[in-house]
Amino acid sequence: MRKRAIFAVLAAASALGGFIGPAAYADETVGDIQITDVSVNGSKSITVGLTDKTVTVSVTATDPSGIWDADFHLWRGTDPNNPDDYITPNEDTTPADCVAAGTTTSTCSKTFTFEPDWWLTDADAGTWKVGVDVWADDDSRTQRDAYANTRLQRFxxxxxxxxxxxxxxxxxxxxxxxxxxxxxxxxxxxxxxxxxxxxxxxxxxxxxxxxxxxxxxxxxxxxxxxxxxxxxxxxxxxxxxxxxxxxxxxxxxxxxxx
CATH class of the missing domain: 2.60.40.730 (SOR catalytic domain)
Incomplete structure (x- = not known):
C-alpha cells in the first residue's frame, strides 16, 4: 500500500544491502497494446491544504483483444528504482475500475490519497511522475515508469x-x-x-x-x-x-x- 512508513522500511532495507522494493521499473511493451492518454486529477495540479486530498488517476489504452487491467504508482526523484518518495493506489484490487469504450479501448482508474497530517512534508511539493502498467486480454502488456507528470502544491x-x-x-x-x-x-x-x-x-x-x-x-x-x-x-x-x-x-x- 501507499505509505511513506512502508517506503522508509524499504529504504532502510536498501541501506542494509537488502532493498526489496519498490519493484524494479523499466519501460517495456509486449504485443500491440498502446496507451493513448493518462490523466491525473482531471489534468489539474494537486493542491493540498491541511486535510487529506484524494485524486483519481486514469489511463486510456487500446489493444485488439481489449483491455483487462491497469495499475499506477506515483513517485518523485530521478530514478524510478530508487525514488525520493513512492506511493501506490488506495485500491489493492485486480482488475482496476475499467470502463470499456468499444471492444478494443478502455479507461481504467484508481485513486491516491495525499495525507498532510501523516506523511506529507513541505519537501514533497513539486513535480511527481506517474508510472503506468496496463494489461490486455491476450496478455499483451505495457509498462511505463514515467508516462506523465503531475504537480503537487501547498494550498x-x-x-x-x-x-x-x-x-x-x-x-x-x-x-x-x-x-x-x-x-x-x-x-x-x-x-x-x-x-x-x-x-x-x-x-x-x-x-x-x-x-x-x-x-x-x-x-x-x-x-x-x-x-x-x-x-x-x-x-x-x-x-x-x-x-x-x-x-x-x-x-x-x-x-x-x-
Whole structure:
C-alpha cells in the first residue's frame, strides 16, 4: 500500500544491502497494446491544504483483444528504482475500475490519497511522475515508469483590507493583506515570504481588475502599501503562484470614495 512508513522500511532495507522494493521499473511493451492518454486529477495540479486530498488517476489504452487491467504508482526523484518518495493506489484490487469504450479501448482508474497530517512534508511539493502498467486480454502488456507528470502544491490563501472607508477622493488609502500556504511540517498555514503580489483595482460598475503596483510579502507573509483613492471600487491582492504553490486572489474589498 501507499505509505511513506512502508517506503522508509524499504529504504532502510536498501541501506542494509537488502532493498526489496519498490519493484524494479523499466519501460517495456509486449504485443500491440498502446496507451493513448493518462490523466491525473482531471489534468489539474494537486493542491493540498491541511486535510487529506484524494485524486483519481486514469489511463486510456487500446489493444485488439481489449483491455483487462491497469495499475499506477506515483513517485518523485530521478530514478524510478530508487525514488525520493513512492506511493501506490488506495485500491489493492485486480482488475482496476475499467470502463470499456468499444471492444478494443478502455479507461481504467484508481485513486491516491495525499495525507498532510501523516506523511506529507513541505519537501514533497513539486513535480511527481506517474508510472503506468496496463494489461490486455491476450496478455499483451505495457509498462511505463514515467508516462506523465503531475504537480503537487501547498494550498494558498490571500486576504485584503483597504481603508479607511469611506475616504475622500485624492486621499491616501492603505491596503493590507497576508499570503499564507499550508505548512505540511507543522500542520498550520504559515506566511509565504518574499513573494511578489499584485495590488489590483476594479472600478465600481466594471468587471476588470487593473494592476496598480507589485509588493513583496514580508518575512511573515504580510502585505502593506498605500495608494491614492480615486473612485468607488474594489481592491484586491493577486498572487501568480509558484511551482509549489497555486495562484490565488483575495476577494475584492469595496471602498466608498466621497
Amino acid at each position: 494558498s490563501k490571500l486576504t485584503v483590507n483597504a481603508g479607511p472607508e469611506p475616504i475622500a477622493k485624492g486621499k491616501a488609502l492603505t491596503v493590507t493583506g497576508k499570503l499564507t500556504r499550508a505548512n505540511w511540517d507543522t500542520d498550520v498555514y504559515a506566511g509565504y515570504t518574499a513573494q511578489p503580489v499584485k495590488l489590483q483595482f476594479r472600478k465600481a460598475g466594471t468587471s476588470t481588475y487593473t494592476t496598480i503596483k507589485t509588493v513583496n510579502t514580508s518575512s511573515t507573509g504580510d502585505l502593506r502599501t498605500t495608494t491614492t483613492a480615486s473612485a468607488d471600487g474594489y481592491w484586491r491582492w493577486n498572487f501568480a503562484g509558484t511551482s509549489t504553490t497555486p495562484a490565488v486572489s483575495a476577494t475584492g474589498d469595496y471602498v466608498d470614495v466621497q
